Amino acid sequence: MSAPGEPEASAPGGLQPLRRSPRLYEQVVQQLVSWADESGLGPGDRLPAERDLAVRLGVSRATLAQALVALEVTGVVSVRHGDGTVLLAAPRSEAVLAALRARRHDLGDVIEARQALEVRLAALAARRRTEADLAEIDAALDAMAEDVRSGGRGVGGDERFHAAVTAAGHAPLLGRLMAEIADLVRESRIESLSQAGRPARSLAGHRAIAEAIRAGDAPAAAAAMTAHIELVSDVPLLADDDG
Structure with a gap:
């Protein structure tokens, strides 16, 4: 300049x-x-x-x-x-800006839905998970870790991890509700994981959730998921930037 x-x-x-x-x-x-x-x-x-x-x-x-x-x-x-x-x-630029402004309105609702659904699913997963569920959670963590190590954002592994936790909860209705908001969650996931340092911090949050689920500790799993959602919900489109 x-x-x-x-x-x-x-x-x-x-x-x-x-x-x-x-x-x-x-x-x-x-x-x-x-x-x-x-x-x-x-x-x-x-x-x-x-x-x-x-x-x-x-x-x-x-x-x-x-x-x-x-x-x-x-x-x-x-x-x-x-x-x-x-x-x-x-x-057209007008259409893109209109879509962005609508998304800012939707993001708050998506975050609230995740807090209501995924915290409960993490607690249920700690009580109901099978060895197959744990294996899939571990595979998702490995996939995300490999992507992050190679310089990627870990979006695919992140999505796989949350799907694995949802499946481990063995709560069909909650699973269907998560499927209803999957596209919106994916958009917020991309926004979150695009921030500097966020992929590694998100992966650490996943590992804390997985550890609590493996231990069968429902309160700890819920607390870890709550902390994780609070972290990843800090996305730029919800805040003013300063250039």
Whole structure:
């Protein structure tokens, strides 16, 4: 960005430095969608590297990453570990921003639903789990740990772990209720695990839940799941950013 007192210089490639404001990432989303459209980019095309985009827009890498996650959960891009950011669709920026604002309203409800359902399921899993259930929980932990070690976010392993705990609860109705919100939970999972340091902390939370379930300690399993949901519910789309 320009030195203090100097005018902002135009960024190359049709992207302009942005003024800081609450929810700066929404401005980033709007510029990226508009720029992709003006550049003739379509499904399958890659966006420039994150470092380059951040410099062009005059924002931090954290704000840019937040915008890319917002585009990912609304189905506009796919952020692939080791393969960059790929466009899946090119909708109008107004539609994307409307979807993001609707999601902020939904996220609070999703978090409350998880607290009601998954805490109870963890306690039931501690009482009802079988050896097969424990084996699947361990396999999910191993899958997430391997992904995180290789630099990934661990989204697949995270999803598998929570599905394994749900199955171990042997409560069909609660399981069906979890299935009803699965897509929304997955979106919040992507947002959470995209934050720096979050995959490792989430994995540690999973291990605490698994340990309590293995020990047959229902109160400890419920407490561990409560702490875990509180951690992963801290997602950027529910808060103002500072650029």
